C-alpha cells in the first residue's frame with residue numbers, strides 16, 4: 558500500500574531523514590518507534606505532503622505522491638493525526654468532526670459522525686462542548702475521529718499516547734485496534750511508548766537520528782535485546 562524508498566528530508570541544513578525506507582501493507586498496523594528527535598514526526602509530515610523529500614520515492618497504491626499537495630493526499634486516502642492533537646478549540650466537538658469531512662462530496666457525513674460516536678461514546682456525550690475545554694484524552698479521541706471522517710484507508714497517528722494517563726492510553730490503543738479491525742484501515746503508528754505500540758502492531762521499524770536501524774515483526778522486536786534495553790526499560 559505504502560512504499561518509501563531512500564528518502565532524505567532536510568530542515569534548512571539539518572538532515573532530519575537519511576535514506577529512510579519502509580513499507581506498509583494493506584490492513585497492517587505498523588509502528589515506528591524511536592527516541593525524541595529521531596525523525597518520526599518528520600516522516601509522517603513527509604508522507605502527508607507537509608514536507609517534501611529532497612531525494613527518494615514515496616509510492617502510495619503504486620503511484621508517486623512526492624510533491625503532491627496535502628489536500629490531494631487526504632483525498633487519495635491518507636489522513637494524519639499530528640502530534641499534540643490540534644483540534645479547533647473554539648468549535649464544538651461535532652463541528653470539528655464535520656470539518657474532517659471537508660474533502661468529501663458524498664452525502665454520508667452524518668452517518669459517519671454517528672459511527673465516530675459509536676467508536677468514541679465520550680465524544681457523543683460531549684458533542685456540543687467547545688473542543689478547547691476537552692481533556693487531553695478526549696482531544697486525542699476528537700483528533701482521531703476527525704481524521705476518520707475523511708474515510709482514510711491509511712491512517713498516520715503521531716504519538717497518540719503522549720501525555721495521557723495509563724488508563725486513557727489503554728482506551729486509545731484498543732480503539733486503534735478496533736479501527737483497524739472494523740474498518741480495515743491500515744495504520745502507521747508513531748510512538749515513544751514502544752511497549753504499547755508493539756503490543757498492537759504487526760511489524761515495526763526503529764528510527765535513530767534519521768535512520769532506520771532495525772525492523773522486524775513486533776514479536777521479534779519485543780524480544781530483541783537492543784529494544785529491551787533502549788525502549789522497554791530492560
Ligand code: ATP
Pocket residue numbers: 568571573591592593594595596597598599600640749
Ligand atoms: P519527538 O518524539 O520528540 O517528537 P521525532 O522523532 O518526532 O521526535 P522530529 O520531530 O521528526 O523527531 O525531529 C527530527 C529532527 O528534526 C530533530 O533533530 C528536530 O530538532 C529537527 N526538526 C524538526 N522540526 C524542525 C523544524 N521545523 N526546523 C528545524 N529542525 C527541525
